Structures are given as C-alpha cells and as structure tokens.
Amino acid sequence: MSNSCSHGQQQKAVAKARRFSLKLKGVIKPEMRDMVRNSLGDGIAMKNVDGALHSFAKGFGIDLEDSISRRSVGRINREGGVAAGIQVGYEFNKANACTLSNDGTTNKHINYESQHIMMNVPTYAPGSNPDAPLSHEVPPAQRFLGIRSAVNHTSETQLQGWKDTIDSYFSMYNASPFGDEDPLDVRDFARAATGMSTDHAEDQKKQFRLFEEWKSLCEREKRGEEALRSASLDDDVYAILWEEIERNIMEAGGDMGWEALSADEKQKREAEAYRRACVRIGQEKIDAMTPEQRRYIELFLWGGCCMHKEMNSIKGGSARMTAFWKEHGLVGPIKLLNKDNRAAAASGDGATKSRVTEAAQGGAIKLCSLAGAVFAHKDKKKGQQDFIRMLKEKRTFTNMEQNVYDALSDIPTLTELCVLILYSQAISHPYMRDVRGVAFVNLLDLGAKHKEVIDFLDLLLRDRQLLLSPSASYETGSLDGKPWERPEAIYAVQRLAPKLPHLEGALIAFLEGARDTWVRFTSEFAEGGKIATASASKKCCTFMKPTNDANEGALGAYHIDVRNKPRLSVEQHSAHKMYQRNDTSSFMKMCFTPAHHKSIMHQVRDQEAAHLPAQSREKQVAAWERVEEQKHAGDAKRKQRAENKAAKEGPVVRVIDLPGLLVKPPIVSILMGHLNWYRAQGDTSIPKNTSLNRKGLVLDALVAAVERYNMLELEAASAEVAEGAQIEVEADAMQGIEDDFSESKAGDY
Template identity: 40%
Template sequence: MEDQLEALLAEQAHTQCTNNQLQVTSVNLERTRCSLRLEKKQIILLRRKVARFPGHLTHAVELATDKALAAVRVTTAFHLKEKGVITESARHMIRELVILNVPVNNISSVILVVAEAMGMDVNGSLHKRSVGRIVLEGLVAAKNQIVEEGSRADGITLSGDGTTHKGTNYESRNFYMNLDLSHVRRFLGVHSAPNHTSEQQLVGWQALIEDLYKTYNASPRGKHAACDERELPAKVTGMTSDHANDQKKLHDLVKKWKLTCDREIRGEKAKILLVGDEHLAAVLEAQSVQAIAELGGTQKWDAMSGAERTRWNKTILKRVSCKLGEEAFEALPDEEKRHTNLFVSGYCCMHKELNAVKGGNSCMAAAWTKLGLTPPVLLMNKDNTATTEAGTSGAQERAVEISEGGGVKATQLAGTLFKNKDDKKGYQDNLRIFFEASSAVGAPVRFPDTSNTQYQSHCEVAAELLVHLDLYIKFLDFSRDKKTKRNFNNMEVNVRRALHDVPTLTELCALVLYSQSISHPYLRQVRGHDVESDNHLDLGPLHSRLKSHIQHVIDNPSLLLAADASYKCGALDGKPWEHPEVFYAIHRLAPRLPALKDITVEFFSGALDTWGKFTTEFAQDGVISTLTSDEKQRAWMRTTNDDNEGALGSFRGSARRAPTMTVHQYNARTMTKINSTIPYMKTNFTPVDYAYSQAGAHIIDGSGLERKRKMEQAADDERVVAEKRRKDGEKQEKETVKQEKLQALKPIEQITELSSLTVVELDLYLDLHRQSDRSIPLKSKLPRKAAKLQALEDAIARGRHVESSSTTGEQVQGDGSLPEEAPGSERL
C-alpha cells in the first residue's frame, strides 16, 4: 500500500512537473510568436525604409550641395574694395589687365564676365578715372624699382633712339644693368623732345635721371636710404645707338657727363675730409677768383642780385668738387682709374647691315657708266613721262635727270603696287588669290613690305620677283585684262618694264646674291636665338670674318655664280641659303644677264667699303679690342638697337589706336610690363610703399603733365622761329649792304685794271657777274687770288660775247674796252 501511495505521489509530482513545463513552454511559445510577429513588422518597416532610402539620399545630397554652394559663395566672393578703398590685389589685377591691352572702359566688364564664369560674385565697382590712377601707381613703382636696382649694378649701358610722330620728336631710352653675368633691361619710357640735337638728347637723359631719383628719394624707401642721382651716370660704362653723327656726339657728351658726376662725388667726399684744411681754402679761393673774372670783375659781382649770386656760389662749389675730385682720381692706381673711366661706344648691327646694302647699291648704280654698259631703264613717274613725250628739250632733260631706275626703284614700285601700306590701294588680296589659284604655286603669297621701313625688305622683294618672275608678269597682264579699258596705269607699266629689262634684273640678282651670302647669315648671328645673351663687344671677329668673306667673293665671284656654287663656300656662315629657290632662279637667269658678274663685284665692293666705315669701333687700336673679359661684362650691350626701335614702333601704334592717351599713361603701362614691376611690388612693397605710390599717382594725374609738355614744345617752336627770323633779318641786312656795294662799283674799262684789285674787290666783282652768269665758280672753289682773277676775266669775256651777239651795232673796241653805254643802262 505504501508502495502504491509513493508511486501515486511520484506520478502526481511528475504530472505536476510536466504541466509546469508545458505551461512554461506555452508561455515561451507565445513569447516567440509575439517576437516573430514583431520581427515580421520590423522587416516590413525596414523594407519600406529601404524603399524610401534613394529618395532620402537624393534629398540629403541636394541639401548638402546647397549648403556647400552657399558656403562657397560666401568664401569666394571677390571684393574690389574694403571700406570703400580698392584693395591691393584688385589693383594688381587691374594693372595686369591694362598691360594685356584691355581697354580702360572695359576693365569692370571683363572682371564681371570672368567672375561669373567662375561662379563668383564681385563686390564693388570701378570708375575709369580710378583705373587710370591705378596704372600710374605702376609708373611710380617702376621709378623706385629702377633706382633701387640700378644702385646694385656693376655697370650700366645706355641706349636710345628717336622718331617723329605727327611732327613731334620722341625719344626712347633703355639701359641694361650689368652684374657679373646678369644683364637686365630696364625701359625708361618714351618722351617728347623739342628737337633731336645731341645737346637736347643729353638734357633729356639728365632730366629723366633727375626725375627718377627725385621720386625715389621722396618715397619711404628713399627717406630710409637716399640715393645720389649722380651715382647712376657715374656707373655708365657704355652706350649703343645708330651711326648718325648726332649719336656719336651724344656718346661724347654722355661720357663727359659720367666723368663729371664721378669727379663731383669724389670731390664731395674729399671736402668732408678737408674741412678746415688750407688746401680746401686755396681751391675755393682760386675758383672764386676765376668765377669773378668770368663775370667781369668784382664790381659786377657786387652788383648781382641775391638769386644770381646764389646760383654762382653753387657753380663755384661744384667746380671746387670737380677740382678736388680730379685730384683724388689722379691719386688712384692705374687699374682703378681704368675701371672708373671705362666707357665704350657701340653701334647697332642692323644699321651696319642697312648702310652696307645702301653703299653696295650706290656703287652698283654708278658701275654702269663706269664700265660703259647700258644702264637700267628709267622708271619715270606720270608727270615726267608726259614731259619726255611732249615737253621742251630743257624740260625733257630735266625729267630724265631727276628720274631713277634700277633694282631698288623697281622693288619700291613693286611694293607700292602689290602691298601698299594703304589697304585700299594696290592689288592687296587680288595677288594672294591669284597665286593661290595658280597651278605653279597653289598657295597665297605674302609680298614683302617696302611701303614701311623694314630691314631687308628690298632684298626680299627682289628675291620674290625673281622666283616668280613669269608669274608676276602674267599677273600684270591678267590685271590689265580685268579692267574696262584694258590698259596699264603708269606704275604698272614701270613694273612690267622693269621685269623685262635685263640691267634691272641684273641689279635684282646682285641684291639677292648679297642678301643670301652676307645679309641673312650675318643677321642670323646678331639676331639669333641667343640674342639676349650675345654681347656686342664680342663681335669683332665676326665683322673681320665678314669683310674677309666679301673680299673673297670680289676676288672670286664664282663662289656664287659658278654652276656648282654652294652655300658651304658662298654663305658667310657656311649654312644653307635662306631661300634656296631664289639662288637657283638666279642661275637660270644668268645666261641672259651678261653683266651679272661685273655688277655683282661692284655691289660687293661698295658694300665692303661701307662695312669698313661702319665697323670702326672694332679697330685693332680701338677701345673694344683692349677690353678684358670682365670689362666686357661690365660694359655688356645688345648687338642691335631693337629695344628702342621696337619701343618707338609700339608707341606710334598705340598713338594711332588711342590718340588721346597721354605720354605718361603710355609709359606707365609699358614700363610696368617690360620692367616686371608688378612682381617687384608684390615682393618688396609694404603698405607704406603702396600708399606712397597711390599718392604719387594722384599728383601725376592732377599735375597737367601733358599740357606742360605741349606748352614746352610750343615755347621751343617759338624760340626756333624767332631765331630763324633773326638770322633771316641779319642775312637780308647783309644782302642789302652787299647790293649797295655792288651798285657802287665802277665799270671795268680795261682788262689790265684787274691786276690792281684787292681780293675783297675781286670777290665783289665776281658777285656782280655771278648775278647774270651762273657758271662762275663759288668763292669756296676760288681760294687764291690768281684763280679769282682768271674767273673774273673769263666772266667779262663771256659777257662781252653775249653783248656782241645780241646787241646790233654794239662792238668791242680794239683796245679791249667796252663801248660807251646808253644813258640809264646798267653794266654787270
């Protein structure tokens, strides 16, 4: 029984446990079901969220983009002004745009267009007056830059050139700062001048240097460390220009200016050391005595005004400085004296070549008569042509006398006809189209320009005409047949006649042979790829080799004219011909040109003579030949004067495009550009320097410099006219006195009376006879009394012959005297 009870209790316990487990399991199952339902809902929610994600992502990207763009617009907005003042970054940008030839009126528009393309906003505005002043700030900075950089140079070489524009003289000036192997160009601007005399050019240099140093010394940099304006000319070691006589004289004046400045600087240093010294007092006294003597004595000195006396005192002190400076210089070692006095004159290689061609052409033109050959046909203008056809014999002779012919005349006319500087005249594009359509060429031809002054243009035209000789003749005929009346005008007749004329073609060939063998090889060396580093002072061997090569051609013309002639022996540099096709064209024409050899030799001979005259600076006993390598670096100069030639050409072009632009505005733009002034400002300027430049620009803009310049020109014109009128008056007065003396002369009755006349009386009688007899030589041709006597006897004899042949009944008496004159008649 107990066992059953225990078994029953165990079973109940087991059942209870099982029920409990079932209950727990049921609860867990329900929880699992709930959890599963929740997971299913979460999955559904996640699926919906995933479905919405692309839209959320797009929206988020759009929001982020909008925020980023908004931030960019805020941070990249360009501010032209800060607190109403144009910023320095904006000022630099404006100067850069102006240098790039953006018109002043378009500066604001260009800035806005560029900013819009970059997604930027521009805050602030500009006025064209502000732009003009900002450009002038560059001029002030450029002046400071030149002085500051020039003070560091070992040597300075000057260069200049002049031209006229609308009747006014303009001068361009540059210098190179030489420091070791570095040679940096600094452009000093283009300035007007009353005239082009050597003295006036020196005055221009001195005024320019004075203005540069005045501007610098007034600046914050100059106040911190002032510079003496005499330091720059004292550092000048040479000058280059063309070969004109006024330039050679200018070189001498600049050298004298250099030495004077050097001696003054040395003298002032010596005065400081000699304060209280008896020698200083003695020099001062001597210079004072000399000045008073020049004025005419102590009475005139005492009578001078205070201002005049002050001026003379400055002159005396300057002379004292020069005297002491000369003494200090003489005490230097010879090597230092040479270093101080170094000054080298150089002359443009392009002008050498130009004049050599002119010399060769002149000799060639005279060779036809010299050799007894038929000269080139005369290419007369329309009036002279009409005169030779219908004029009197005297007029015909005059028309022939003043008319020209030859190769250069032909190239001038061809340039005027085929490429006139006026694009409304000449053939212009008709020629280009004709050549492009021609099967012989098939490409447009750019005819060389002889209407404007360009180096080698006539030689280039000669080459072009010879290469396409038949085609140019065909073009002229074609152009004639296009006209309504089917005829040539006078210029076309002349060009066509020249292209058929054997002597003219011979001269064209001589021009081309010279240019191919000498000119182009020479120019390749003086204007080659190393032109910025080539030193003019190193060209002595080149010019010696050039003259030697010309002599070889003269001695052996077959170097160019032989059938197997080659550039290896014919060209100066032994390199291929510049235009091989024209060389072959000449050889094709050579059998038809019997005088080609002689005329070529004459051209080269004339060129050689000219080269000798224009290369004197490289003489064996000249300054250049004695220079050391270090001295050549200190006096480094360019091989050509292209800096100034180009500056003047740019100025003329600018004046045509913007005729109202002032000279100082033009200089501000070009000096800022050429001298790299903007990088200099960014690197070296402080806010104080920028402020000074702005103030200086305002002063320049309001100073009326352009009007002052014009008034100075007008004043000089008045002075010149007054001086010429004074001279004319003196000349007329002398002529009146002379005529009175001539009228008072007594008639010469006997030839024997001449021997008793003085030289003065002989001159008067010769002047009397010269009024009706122009064949009497000038006084300069009759230096001795015997020659004057003979000339007067001959004149009297000619006068008697005319009178006896033109006056009926008037006979010369047997004693050689003239018959009595009728009352009221005059005798010469």
Template identity: 30%
Template sequence: MTEASLQVQTTQNALTTTQHEMRHLQARNEVLTRHNCALAMRASQAPLQKAHAIDKALAHTAIQSKQRDTFSLKEKNVIMDEVRDMICELVAKHDVPVSSVQDIICTVASCLRKTVDGSISIRSIRHVVQEAEVAAEVQVVDEIMQVDGVTLSGDGMSHKNINYQSHHIMYTSRHGAGITCFAGIQHEVNHMSETQLQGWKDMIHKMCTVYNECMVGNVAEVADPRELVTKVKGMLTDHAEDQKKLVCLFREWKEACEREVWGEQALATLPPDDVVALLWQMTDGAIVAAGGIDITKTTRRVSKILFDFSLKHNLVTSHLGQIQATLATTEMACFSMWGQCISHPYFRAVRNFLENILDLGPLHEQLIAHIKKLIDNVELIFGTDATYETVAFDGQPFERPEAFYIIQCIAQNTTKYPHLRSLFVAFLEGALETLIHFCREFAANGVIVHTSPETRKLARMNTMNDTNEGALGTLRVSMRRAP
C-alpha cells in the same frame, strides 16, 4: 560561540554585501536611465539637427559658388593688388585705352561666366598706372645703386612732326642675369645730339628725384644722379653722326660728374678752415677771370663768356639723300643676293646670340672672312653648283630660295646682264669697307678686345636694339589707334 551564532554572523555579512551590491546596481541603473533619456532626447532632435546641417552645408556651398562665379575688383572699397597688376598689364603691355579697361574686364568675365563685383573709375585707373610708373622707377634706381655698371640704349622717331626718343637701361644683376629696363619715351623738340643728351639728363634726374621722395627715411641711401652717371659703361646706338656726337657729349658729362663726385669726396676729408680758404681762392679767381670787381666790366665779360659758350653748340643737321624711285634689275639682283647670302644669315646669327654684344668680335671676323671669300671667287654664288652650305654666311637654307635661283638664271644671260658679276663684286667690296669701319671697335687693336671679361660684363648690352624700336613702334600704333 555556538554554531547558530556563526551562522547568524555569516548571514548578516552576506546580507550586508547584498545590500551594497543592490545600492551599486541602483546607482548604475539610474545612470543608465539618464543616459537612455539623453539618447532618446538626442534621437528625437536628430531630424532637426540633420535638417540644420543640410541647410548650413547648402548655404556654405552657395557662398562658395557665388565666390567662384564672382570676380571682386575691390576689398573693403580698396582695389585689390591682383586687380592693380591686371590694370597695369592691360594698359602698359597690351595697349588698352584707360577708358576701356572696365569694359574689357566685364567682357572677359562674362565669357568666363563670372559676375564682376564693383567698378573702377577712369580716374582710379589712371592713378593705378601712375603709381605703377613710380614704383617701377624706384625699383630701377634701387637696383642700379646695387650694381657696378650699367649701359644705355635709345632710338628716336618722328610722328606728325613730333620727335620721340625711347630709352632703355641694361645691367647684369647680382645673380648674373641680364636685365633690360624700359626707362620711358620722351618728347623732344628736335633730334640734335644736345637735345638727346638733355633728355637723358632729365630722365635720370627725374628717376632719382622720385626715388628720394619715396625711399629716403626708409633706411635707404640718397640717389645722386651723378653717381648713376658714373656707372654708365657704354651706349648702344647706331652709327649716325648725331649718335656719335651724343656718345662724345655723354662721355664729357660723365667725366664732369666723376670730377664733381671725387671733388666732393676729397672736400669731405678736409678740415673746415681749409675748405673756406679754398672757396675764397676760387671766388677771387672767378672774379678776376670775369674782369675784376667793376660791375660793368664784369657784366660784359660774363655776357661775352656766355655768348662764346653758346657759339660752341653747332647745329647738327642730317641731309638724307633721296632714294631712287626705281632700281635697275642688276642693282635689285645685287641687293637681293646680298640679303640671301649675308644679311639674313647674319641677323639670324646675331639674334640667336643672346649674350653680350661686346662678345660678337669673333662673329664679325667670320663675316669679314666670308665676304672676302666671295669677293675672291664670285662664282661661288653665280655658279650652277652653288648651294646655301657654301654661300650663306651661316650655312643654313636661304630665306627666299626662289629669289636666289632666279638671280642665278639671270646671271647666266651674260649678254643682257654683262655687269652683274662685276657690280656685285664692287657691292661686296664697298660693303666690306663699311663693315670694317663699323666693326673697328671689335678689331684686334680696338678697345673691346683689350677689355677684361669682368669689364665687358659690367658693360653688357643687347645684340639688337629691338627694345627701343619695339617701344617706338608700339607708341606709333597706339597714337594711330587713339590719337
């Protein structure tokens, strides 16, 4: 091949390469052109998009601001859970009348610069409170069924000749925390022990009935009132005679429930033929005991049995002595000195003791020893060098120090008040005798000392009956405000 042919071939190859590069550049140019057009169109639409984004942000901010400034009572026409909780708090805890709940919510919201969205009728508020009561009863029964022991406490009052009885149930949770549950306040026709026992029966039966109606079928056990009674390990009451009788009656009821539960458990293990034979045997025995098959004799016998049974309920009447209208200065001094040296320090010690009342035995022993020390040397109180460190039971400053020092000045006038020391010693001796009587459960030979820590834990009770007294006080104030 000649040199000219080589040059032609080379030139053709170069031309081909150049054409390929040109086509590539043209394609690239077209792509850039379309991209530039898109950018130009986007740039032209940017002000509109910016304005739309600003409007959207402002609308969203307005919605959030409205939500922050609005308190909704309902969601899809259903009262929200947090509103239900608030209603229950207002009515049950803060004693707000049902008719005033809506107004109070609106008033508080106005102070917080919020607008209330929606309204709740008085009927709905009542339904919410009733549903909360049912839920509380179901929860209490469910928790009691999971523990091994509970204790009961109660207190009563009379308002406008109507008797009211407060009930609380206490137990130790599975986590070791002491739980106190309010079981309601009931009307009672009188203050007899039998009536109070019937109040406990009605309350426990009602709670179990509500639980069974709400929970049975939801993988829950049936709540038997008798089984709940068998878990009662103690009752917190005062030392009044009606309360002592109430404890005895409750113990009899508990023993009867235990026998029934154990009997049913025993019958469940017997073959059906043995159960039928046993029932026939008991039926024959009941017929013979009633006087045989003769209808007349049977009726008379049953009537006599019922009459004799009714006679066994003797009426309990409490006779309260009239309190003297005035007390002598010496007697007032004794009462005041008792309060400064014994009562207030003892109450402070008991209130600061947040554990089980069954563990107060050592404290009562210290109290008895302190009173004996004052009886042996009354000058510890009336001497000029007396101080709260040696006189007060807990060694803390007096509740009313001015009263203590005024009585000390009176005690120095032995001519006008010659019997102050001897009267106060007699006062201490009488109080000591009563205190020992009240604390006999905590004595060295008492029942509490010989119980194990596990048993005392099952029978946990508060050191004070403030829960029932507070509930009755709240009820009295409520009825005074809204009769």
C-alpha cells in the same frame, strides 16, 4: 523648422562666398590694381576695363561689387609707371654698372625718344631673396625707360633727355620708403654707365661724347664731395676752397659788391663755388690714381647697331654698283619716273626730258621700294595687296605698276636684283642670324665676327664663282656655311645668269662698295681701340645687345598704339609698357609694402596736379617759337646782305645793247648786276661769283648768258609761229564739213 533655417543659412553663405569686392574701405585693393594694369597690357581699352572685369567675374559665377571708373583706371596705370620708375632705382642701387641705348622718331612732326638700360638685376621668383648678392654669371636684363617727347633731335637735347629721365625715376625712388633708407643721386648713374649703343648717325656719336664728358664731370664732383666730407682735410683742399671764395668776392666787385648781393644770389654763387671746388679736388684725387684705376673709372665704350651696319653695307654696295654702269660706259637700269615727271618729259623739249630723266631714280633698290608699295604697302588701304590687274575695271596699269612691270623686263635692273639676292644669301642673312640668333651675345665680343665678314668679302672678290658658278654651294658661298635662306632665289639667279652679260662686273662693284662700308662702320673694333684693348671683365660689365631692335620696336609700338588710340598720351603709353616689359608686377609683389603702395598713389596725384603733359606741350611751343624767331632773323640778315650786294653790284637789269656794252664795258659791279638778271631767269650755266675774279671773266660769262637767253627766245618764237600756222591749216580743213547735228533727232541714233 531646423532644416529650413539650416538651408537658409547655407544659401546666405553661398551668396556671400560668391560676392567679391574690388575695394577695401573705399580704396581699390592692390591685387585689383595689378589686374587692371595687366588688362591694359593685354590690350583692353581703359574705358572697357570695368566692364571686362565684371564680364569675367560673371562667367566664373562671381558677383563683383563696386566698379572702377575710367579716371581711376588711368591713375592706376600711371601708378604702374611710378612703380616701374621705383624699380629702376631699386635695381640700379644693387647693380655695379649699366649700359645705355636709345633711338628717336617723329610723329606728327614731334620728336620722340625711346631709352633702355641693361644691368644685373635681382630675381623676383617666388621664394627668392631680392636682397641677395647679384650673380655676374647671369646675363644682364634690359629695362625699358619709356618714351618721351623732345623739342628737337640735337645731341644736346638727347643728353638732357637722359638726365631728365633718370632724375624723374630717382626722384620717384627717393620719395618712396626705399629712398628713406638709401637715396640716389643722378650723378651716380653717370658714373656707373660703362657703355652706349646707338645707330651710326653723327648726332648719336656726338651724344656719346657729350655723355662721356658729363660722366667725367660727375666723377670729379662726387670724389671732391667725398673728400670734403672726410674726417681729415689736406692743406691743398683748404687752399682750393679759399681760392674759390676769393674768386666769388672778386667777381662780385669786392667785399662791398658781395655784401650788396641778395641772399638768393649769394647762395647761388656759393653753390657754384662749392661745385667748382669739388671738381678741382676730385681731379686731384683722380690724378693721384694708378693708370689702371683711372681706366676703370673712365670706362665708357660705344658700339654701333649691327643691323645698321648691314643695312649701310647694302647702301654702300648699291652706290658703287650704280657708278659701275657709268664708269664702264654701259647702259644702266631704266629710270622709273613718277607720274608728273613722266608727263613733263613727254610734253617738254629735249632739254626738259633729259633733265627730268637725269633726276629720276632707277635700279633694283628703287624697284624693290615700288614693289613694296604696290604689293605689300604698310597701309593696308593702299597698294594692290593680293588684287590682280585683270580684275580691275579698266584692266590697265597705274604709273607705279607700269614702272614695276617695265623694270622687271629690263636687263640692267634684273642684273642689280640678282646681285642683291646673291649678297643677301651670302652675307646679310648669315650675318643677321649670328647677331640675332643667340639670346645673349655681347656686342663687344663681335669684333672677330666683323673681321670674318670682311675676310669673306675678300674671298668672294678673289673668286666670284663661289656665287656665280652653276654649281655654287652654300657650304663655300655662304658666310656661315649653312643652307641658303631662300634657295629658290639662288636657283632663279642661276637661270637668269646666262642672259645677264654684266652680272659679274656688277657683283664685283657691289662687293667692293660693301667691303669699304663694312670697314668704315666697324671702326670701333679696330686694333688698338677701346674695345680691342678692353679686358674680358670690362667687356662683361659693359654688356650691350648687338642690335638696337628694342628701341626700334618700342617706337614702332608707340606709333601703332597712338594710331589705334588717338587720345592716348605718351605718359600713359610708357607707363603700361614699362610695367609690362620690366616685370614690375613681380617686383611689387616681392618688395612692396602697404607704405609703398600708398607712396605711389600720392606721387601720381602730385603728377596730376603738376600738369606734366601741359608743361611738355608748352616747352615744345616755346622751342618752335625760338626756331621761328631764328628763321626770321636769318631772313632779315639775308635780305640785308642781298640789298648790300645789289648796291655794290649795280641794278639787276637785262642787257639791251650787247655790241655797245662790248665796245665800252662798264665797271664790274654793273656787269655783275646784268649777270644776276640772267641768273634769275634760271640760267644754271653761269659760273659762280667766286670763280669770276677778273673783269674779263665776268664779261665773257655775261656774253655767253646773253647769247643763251636770246637763243631760247628765238626758239620759243619759232615754235609759236609754227603752232599758229597749224591752227590755220586745221581751220581751213574744217570749212568743208557741214554740221547737221542740230537737225537730228534722238531716234536717228
């Protein structure tokens, strides 16, 4: 009996040990929430997380109690995003400086912006102390700030995106127990920013300038506030305050006008007056600094993505190589017409064929684009991929495939392809190996590397045989002196070189265009510029990665994620990507208490109640409506201008009696009306109105337009007569043919 009881107790103990609960007092445990977020990062769909956890537990012989609903999984994911936002604030509070990078894309005509910052961060390894002073010998860490939708891609909207992003994360931090001890101000982020890395588009450079202005304004505001909060105030400070108070009263229309304002309006104007006073006081404090102190607080450097530098050098070289054929009167690469243009060129007259051919593209760049679409299309349902022509049903080329085949047999196109190969092996691959190969290289330290690229291009221009000689070696023909990336490509060029009479000329043109582009796209490293004159310590606290790959990759990952999960919101995507990439799990394990976990749960509930995705969609719709209104207003203005112009220039009608018009020319407005009629018929040879500043010039242009139009009418009439005659001949020929098919039977064939 005793043994039986003991055995039963053992079974109960084993069964109890095998049971594991996901919840504690009805609330999912923090470690289970972490497991859910990690599961999402590993690619498990939200609706499948609960089933996956139970399957894993069953495999390990564990009876998992309770369950996690799809809604709870979504909330847990957003909690990870809030924790990642708190982490950004926590780490920023310990860092002295940070640098920024961003990029944008569109998906279904909606703009999306990706953002990253780099700063020194604590370590969260087991046994470490995250509150210990940060070591500046360790390279800064990159933190992903997520992806946000934007109503447009203007520089002003991008700057506002930075403000909104940081404001949201600092608000999360301030609402947590961390913020109770040391709250953060968005203006401190602007003051701490020391650099920005973007691509080379003008809107990105403008964004940098706008951010720099905002940084300066925040610096003045904060220093003014610090002066006002100090124990002793100078007489100058009192004077500024009184001036702003008097300005408020005068703008309101005097004392009576001020008293007539509502309490909210008074408070708003007083806050604005206080801000203006802070800016003025702060400016005085900055003016009193030494030049070195001012340079330190004003430090904000811009660097362009190295990948875009190299890419644009190819565009510059290709443009110069395209011009090379015309400049030397040579036959250039064949034009690669699309299907519709090829049909138009085949059926049209000589002028149509010439116009269509002139507008078409050709050359190595176009060939590579078409070849990519045929052999390795990014949409795996398109293109031929590994399929071969002889396995087709009709075994014929499509128009695109025919273009690729023809171009590969065209000597000028092959010449351009060889030039691209030589440049890629000599410059592109060695350069990108240097900027991407080292784990932690500062973009600001690459000035010497870019000078080396330009000097090496000069060397190749002086001695082209470094690349063209049959004995060309990577030791002298490559930028870094290391083996060719694709030696078989170099050997192929050497085999083809004797058949390409203009290879050297095309190479010279390409290298010249590439060199000019390198000079233009490395202007931030110019001698005497901000980067060149920055000290080593300033460059160290302005660490930026050489390329913008992180943002490019984040946007690409979003495209793939939303394609595989069409219902996934950008907020959910950003939450789990930030949690995963920023190692937020380690941060939470090291720094979070039950109070912090409770805080992020409350914040997620508040976000759900605020309906943030709906607010974002409403902003987008409102922006589209504003654009539509602006376009309608523009249309109305253009219509009014056209009506005014028509009233001024006279009726738009065809010239009926040209001899009579020449005998007694009407006034200029009537002549311009006639001229506009011929413009409307598609005559592009008529000069612009700005060049027709005398009546004689207008009359000459009109006569030429009439003659051209009459000639076209005559040619069209002659073609119609010839076609009618051909039809009659064919009808006469058919009269002698007897049609006896109606008397035939199926068995006769």
